[in-house]
Amino acid sequence: xxxxxxxxxxxxxxxxxxxxxxxxxxxxxxxxxxxxxxxxxxxxxxxxxxxxxxxxxxxxxxxxxxxxxxxxxxxxxxxxxxxxxxxxxxxxxxxxxxxxxxxxxxxxxxxxxxxxxxxxxxxxxxxxxxxxxxxxxxxxxxxxxxxxxxxxxxxxxxxxxxxxxxxxxxxxxxxxxxxxxxxxxxxxxxxxxxxxxxxxxxxxxxxxxxxxxxxxxxxxxxxxxxxxxxxxxxxxxxxxxxxxxxxxxxxxxxxxxxxxxxxxxxxxxxxxxxxxxxxxxxxxxxxxxxxxxxxxxxxxxxxxxxxxxxxxxxxxxxxxxxxxxxxxxxxxxxxxxxxxxxxxxxxxxxxxxxxxxxxxxxxxxxxxxxxxxxxxxxxxxxxxxxxxxxxxxxxxxxxxxxxxxxxxxxxxxxxxxxxxxxxxxxxxxxxxxxxxxxxxx
Ligand SMILES: *Cc1c(COP(=O)(O)O)cnc(C)c1O
Numbered sequence: 001x002x003x004x005x006x007x008x009x010x011x012x013x014x015x016x017x018x019x020x021x022x023x024x025x026x027x028x029x030x031x032x033x034x035x036x037x038x039x040x041x042x043x044x045x046x047x048x049x050x051x052x053x054x055x056x057x058x059x060x061x062x063x064x065x066x067x068x069x070x071x072x073x074x075x076x077x078x079x080x081x082x083x084x085x086x087x088x089x090x091x092x093x094x095x096x097x098x099x100x101x102x103x104x105x106x107x108x109x110x111x112x113x114x115x116x117x118x119x120x121x122x123x124x125x126x127x128x129x130x131x132x133x134x135x136x137x138x139x140x141x142x143x144x145x146x147x148x149x150x151x152x153x154x155x156x157x158x159x160x161x162x163x164x165x166x167x168x169x170x171x172x173x174x175x176x177x178x179x180x181x182x183x184x185x186x187x188x189x190x191x192x193x194x195x196x197x198x199x200x201x202x203x204x205x206x207x208x209x210x211x212x213x214x215x216x217x218x219x220x221x222x223x224x225x226x227x228x229x230x231x232x233x234x235x236x237x238x239x240x241x242x243x244x245x246x247x248x249x250x251x252x253x254x255x256x257x258x259x260x261x262x263x264x265x266x267x268x269x270x271x272x273x274x275x276x277x278x279x280x281x282x283x284x285x286x287x288x289x290x291x292x293x294x295x296x297x298x299x300x301x302x303x304x305x306x307x308x309x310x311x312x313x314x315x316x317x318x319x320x321x322x323x324x325x326x327x328x329x330x331x332x333x334x335x336x337x338x339x340x341x342x343x344x345x346x347x348x349x350x351x352x353x354x355x356x357x358x359x360x361x362x363x364x365x366x367x368x369x370x371x372x373x374x375x376x377x378x379x380x381x382x383x384x385x386x387x388x389x390x391x392x393x394x395x396x397x398x399x400x401x402x403x404x405x406x407x408x409x410x411x412x413x414x415x416x417x418x419x420x421x422x423x424x425x426x427x428x429x430x431x432x433x434x435x436x437x438x439x440x441x
Contacts, residue, residue: 010036010049033389040067043414045398053398054422056408061225061257062288065335066413072287072331079327088116088320095326102333103294106266108275111296115313116321120256120282121155123293124218126315127252127278128159131216134250134301137308145179147206147217147249151186153226154218154254163218165227168403182210186224187232191371195235204243211247216278218252222268222371225257229376229405231369234272241274250301256282256293260332261341262409264349264372277301287332292325344412348373351416352408355423362427364434366404375423376407377430381437388433395425406430 018031026032038048043066045053058064065072079095086093100114117123128146135143148163161169162178171178184203189195221237224230244251253276258268265271278301282293305313352375359377360368367378383401392399399408408426410419
């Protein structure tokens with residue numbers, strides 16, 4: 001193929017895409033720029049026109065071991081030759097059983113039952129439904145609302161949306177059809193900051209006021225992701241656990257983003273030594289290979305649900321426990337079990353600290369922070385993604401800011417050299433963004 005036909009191809013894919021497809025949060029009238037991908041390996045994504053990008057996003061937290069991983073590839077190929085799918089009603093299979101065993105072993109002590117479903121949002125729906133059905137079975141159907149934190153993000157389906165931050169979660173558009181949940185202030189105590197009773201005051205007041213109608217508290221432990229990249233103190237989470245116990249309210253930990261080592265512990269709950277009643281996993285569960293999610297719960301929740309008027313848990317998706325996805329997820333767990341992630345994340349964190357911290361002095365940057373393999377440069381003003389996406393691509397890096405947040409969470413396997421380049425180029429683009437914002441002001 002000649003160079004010119006390759007570039008024709010490239011443009012043809014973009015044109016077709018823009019006339020036919022929706023992208024996340026996209027407009028059909030003014031399509032956002034899209035970049036056709038031809039190949040990806042490790043922490044590098046090669047566009048169809050040959051340009052190579054260093055990946056700063058892990059495809060939204062998920063591709064933790066990098067793209068095109070030989071062992072994950074092999075797990076998928078070997079399972080597909082046996083069977084790609086089989087219904088989970090009445091059948092079972094080794095990939096699901098072995099995966100469940102691993103998840104129970106990995107996760108905080110006390111979680112004993114695994115519900116395997118399709119995506120993060122669905123695992124949140126399942127968790128919410130579990131909490132509601134639990135209280136129904138206990139003869140307390142009035143306990144059906146949830147208490148959530150501002151700046152939280154839990155997915156895009158309707159029940160999940162109802163517990164997202166009321167502003168960024170688009171509550172205003174759907175206010176009339178969403179269930180009305182309770183919200184308390186987002187934690188203001190940083191990960192390393194000293195926790196005081198003041199920090200939990202609003203949450204405490206909300207749970208005291210509403211305990212009689214609350215089935216559960218739902219939160220992202222330690223790191224509020226998409227809703228603000230807010231890192232908060234483990235003591236806040238401990239205080240939440242204590243208050244949930246005191247007021248007879250279940251605790252749902254949404255670790256869809258934080259799970260599988262991203263924050264430097266296998267699960268973010270471990271920073272606080274807390275076991276939730278229900279745990280949601282997704283995103284990196286399959287190492288970013290395909291969609292799969294899990295909702296884990298304790299014996300108390302599982303047996304509590306099934307000892308009620310309706311003796312079964314009322315959920316069962318068509319692709320529940322898809323064997324192909326389970327086989328890859330199992331391999332992901334086996335790779336994590338080897339423990340290389342501990343050193344990988346330490347290295348990533350120290351390089352990010354060193355390379356990103358100087359950007360604090362750029363006029364227009366509000367804050368720079370890191371935790372585990374997450375690095376955040378928070379700006380004073382929101383970024384117009386349309387405008388700046390190409391600036392990152394032109395520098396050879398893949399970074400996708402959200403609002404005021406320019407953040408990276410690279411694959412754990414990224415080399416120190418690539419990570420340094422990623423951070424330096426990111427700084428260069430941030431400088432350009434801030435300079436541009438100043439002239440507009
Ligand atoms: C991404 C995310 C979800 C939703 O997962 P999907 O797979 O996109 O449905 C829910 N909760 C958190 C914390 C997430 O980061």
